[in-house]
Amino acid sequence: MTTSTAAPSPPAARPSSAPLPPGLSPVEARAVRRHVRYRVVAAITSGLLLATAYPPFDLGPLALIALIPLFWAWRDATPLGAAKYGFAFGVAFFGVLLSWTWYFGAVAFAPLVWAGGIYIAAPGALIATFARYRIRSPWLTAAVWVLFEQLRDRFPFGGLPWGETGAALHDIPVARSLASWGGVAFVTFLVVALNGFLADALFSARARSGRGLALASAGLAAVVAVTAVGYAFRFEPTEDGPPLRIATLQGNDQNRDIIDPLEFERVVVEAHFQLAEQLEGDFDLIVFPESALNRDPSVDQVLRDRIVGIGAEHNSAMLVNALQPAPDGRDYNTNLVFDRDGSLQGTYAKQHLVPFGEYVPFRDQLDFLGALDQIPYDYAHGEGRRLFDVSGRPMATIICFESAFGPLVRDFVRDGAEFIVVTTNNRSYRRSGNSAQHVALGQMRAAETGRPLVQASISGISAIIEPGGDVHDTTDLFVNAINVAEVTPTTGQTPYVRYGDWVLWASGVALIGVALFARVRRRPAPGPS
Numbered sequence: 001m002t003t004s005t006a007a008p009s010p011p012a013a014r015p016s017s018a019p020l021p022p023g024l025s026p027v028e029a030r031a032v033r034r035h036v037r038y039r040v041v042a043a044i045t046s047g048l049l050l051a052t053a054y055p056p057f058d059l060g061p062l063a064l065i066a067l068i069p070l071f072w073a074w075r076d077a078t079p080l081g082a083a084k085y086g087f088a089f090g091v092a093f094f095g096v097l098l099s100w101t102w103y104f105g106a107v108a109f110a111p112l113v114w115a116g117g118i119y120i121a122a123p124g125a126l127i128a129t130f131a132r133y134r135i136r137s138p139w140l141t142a143a144v145w146v147l148f149e150q151l152r153d154r155f156p157f158g159g160l161p162w163g164e165t166g167a168a169l170h171d172i173p174v175a176r177s178l179a180s181w182g183g184v185a186f187v188t189f190l191v192v193a194l195n196g197f198l199a200d201a202l203f204s205a206r207a208r209s210g211r212g213l214a215l216a217s218a219g220l221a222a223v224v225a226v227t228a229v230g231y232a233f234r235f236e237p238t239e240d241g242p243p244l245r246i247a248t249l250q251g252n253d254q255n256r257d258i259i260d261p262l263e264f265e266r267v268v269v270e271a272h273f274q275l276a277e278q279l280e281g282d283f284d285l286i287v288f289p290e291s292a293l294n295r296d297p298s299v300d301q302v303l304r305d306r307i308v309g310i311g312a313e314h315n316s317a318m319l320v321n322a323l324q325p326a327p328d329g330r331d332y333n334t335n336l337v338f339d340r341d342g343s344l345q346g347t348y349a350k351q352h353l354v355p356f357g358e359y360v361p362f363r364d365q366l367d368f369l370g371a372l373d374q375i376p377y378d379y380a381h382g383e384g385r386r387l388f389d390v391s392g393r394p395m396a397t398i399i400c401f402e403s404a405f406g407p408l409v410r411d412f413v414r415d416g417a418e419f420i421v422v423t424t425n426n427r428s429y430r431r432s433g434n435s436a437q438h439v440a441l442g443q444m445r446a447a448e449t450g451r452p453l454v455q456a457s458i459s460g461i462s463a464i465i466e467p468g469g470d471v472h473d474t475t476d477l478f479v480n481a482i483n484v485a486e487v488t489p490t491t492g493q494t495p496y497v498r499y500g501d502w503v504l505w506a507s508g509v510a511l512i513g514v515a516l517f518a519r520v521r522r523r524p525a526p527g528p529s
Contacts, residue, residue: 036081039073043085046070047092053168054097055436063168067195068202071141075203079125079132086124090117097163100432108356112160119152133518138196138219140514143507145192146185150504153405157355161404162437165191170440174227176447176469177234180494182503183406183448189503194223237450237467237490240418244284244391247316248456248483249275251292252427255459255478264294268458275482276310283316283484284391289456290333290400291425296322298336298344308342315340317390319397321423324349326380333358333379335397335423337388345389349382350399352408357401357428385412393418393489400424403455404441406448406496413449413497418489420445420453427459431477435461443469450494452487 049066052059073085094116101109123144130140145165153161166187169175178187197219204212251272258264272292279286288307297304297320311318318338323331324347332349339345353359359378387394396417402408403422412420422442426435439461446453447469455463460477464485475481 039077039081039085040088042069042073043088044092046073047089047094048096050165050168051093051096054163054433055440056433058171058436060169060171063165063191064194065198067192068199071196071199072203074124074127075199076131077124077128079128082124082128083121086120086122087117090120093120094163097433097437100429100434103428103430103432104356111356115156115160116152116163119148123148130514130518133521135514135518135521138193138200140510141196142189142192143510146189146503146507147511149188150185150501157361158352159405161406161441164188164444167440167444170443170469173468173470174231176443178227178230179444179447179469180235180450180496181230183410183496183501184444185501185503185507186496189507190223190227194220197223235450235492235494237494238492239488240491241393241489243486243488244393244419245282246285246287246421246454246485246487247279247283248287248289248454248462249292250289250457250460250462250475250479250481250483251275252459253478253480255427255430257428261294269293271480273306273310275480278482279310279314279484281314283314285395285421286310286314286316286318287421287423287454287456288318288320289425289458289462290321290423291427291458293320293322296324297338298322298324298347304338304342308338311338311340312342317345317388319388319421319423321399323379328380330378330380332382333399334382335399337390337397346386348386348388348397348399350379350402351382352402352405353379353381354401385415387412387415387417396420398422400426403438403445403453406445407501409445410449410497410500413451413493417451418491419487420449420451422453422455424455425458426461435459435477439463439465439471439474443471448494448496450492450497451490454485454487456483 046066046069049062049069053063053066070085070089074082077085091113094113098109098112101112126144127141130136149164153159153164164184166175166179166184169187169191175187178190197216200216201213201220204216249272252268253271254267258267269292272288276286293303295303297307307318307320317340319335321333321335324334326332333353334350335348337345355361387396394416396412398409398412398420400423409420424438426438429435435457439455442453442455442463442465446465446467450467452467453465455461455465460475460479462475462481462483463471464473464483464487465471467490473483473485475483
């Protein structure tokens, strides 16, 4: 159903998930139910295949074929049936991809997986509805998929961009070059269309439909052509000026929760200062990652003296993270930058907080859930962006979860950022795939914006990511380490930075056009005057 430009299925095939007619024999009824079960299994298999395209399995090319079983399940399904198969796909996919949310209990895992299923069920129902008006195309499927994926990135609670389809190809340079044109959404569009045309080709070959096979082949050729042109004319950022020498400190080797603040000070905070003592020579920037301190150096003079002392010794600016009071009595998760002379250049407060991690939506209504005791207080949302000057070059600092949001990072680059530093604390997710998934998102942000990105993690994985998305100088999880790298700032705007989410808007306009066409098509032809 979902993608076909090919011949329809044989007339004997009953639409899946339709109510069983009363006249069916027991044998026929069993055959129909078996057919439905096959489609559910296909949808679940498709979700599992796509999940393995991401870290920790990281079999990225599987994304190019992973959706074919789902599209078979959607083919000729009713809207309700397509929604059910989409939900099964989503639960399987997000259940594996977000398995690390189990560390926060079922109260975090179950709603996220359930919501993820809804965001696949809805496009399935819409695509099936269009098919009832004989409107089907892999291009339409890709547009609907992009719309709902981008909606999930934004709603509810600020959205969850984890699991964008195009991000599965984070290690493939061709895919990253496409991200510079239209963000991850452009990669997603082409990946879904490719899956759709491959599915159409298989369906047409089975039905021996020469016309359907020709249309599917033409669609595949178009996807390949767009990809080739996008790669051939990919954005090449301009390296501007000498490289910056940057050191990041990874100082939490404890794969456990440390509740006692005195123990945290002794084990984690001091570990970062011990790493700083091992630094040699001058630097442009030294980074203490998110949660490396348990006090605010802007008010704790002793702590501030230690930090600016390191900066003075190495002629370096210092980037640190701390909690700072918000006007409403809560705390901001804040990055602070101290200049070489020890003065506080400025602060940036995290805007995109992690729901059920850094704050609990509807806490008063959900207070009866004991699992929320793991999140005893809510942080305050920061407002506004801020760039910092490092050796005369504008720097953006992103805090942890924020690097998953392409539009946010793009806006920093529009403001003039020439390189990006992500400070993060993924320790709560232990040795799961979360940290590697986070680095993969950093690759896509670097490719989208044409900017080098420094990932500074308290417990790993820390990394240096080049403007094209190549990764090097990665650290292991829960190993105290110093990462020193030469990072060259870049200038120029990628098409994605310049034009924003044009793929999203184009998909929306196309969908409105198709809906209007379906509305007109359902009207009977006019009779004689």
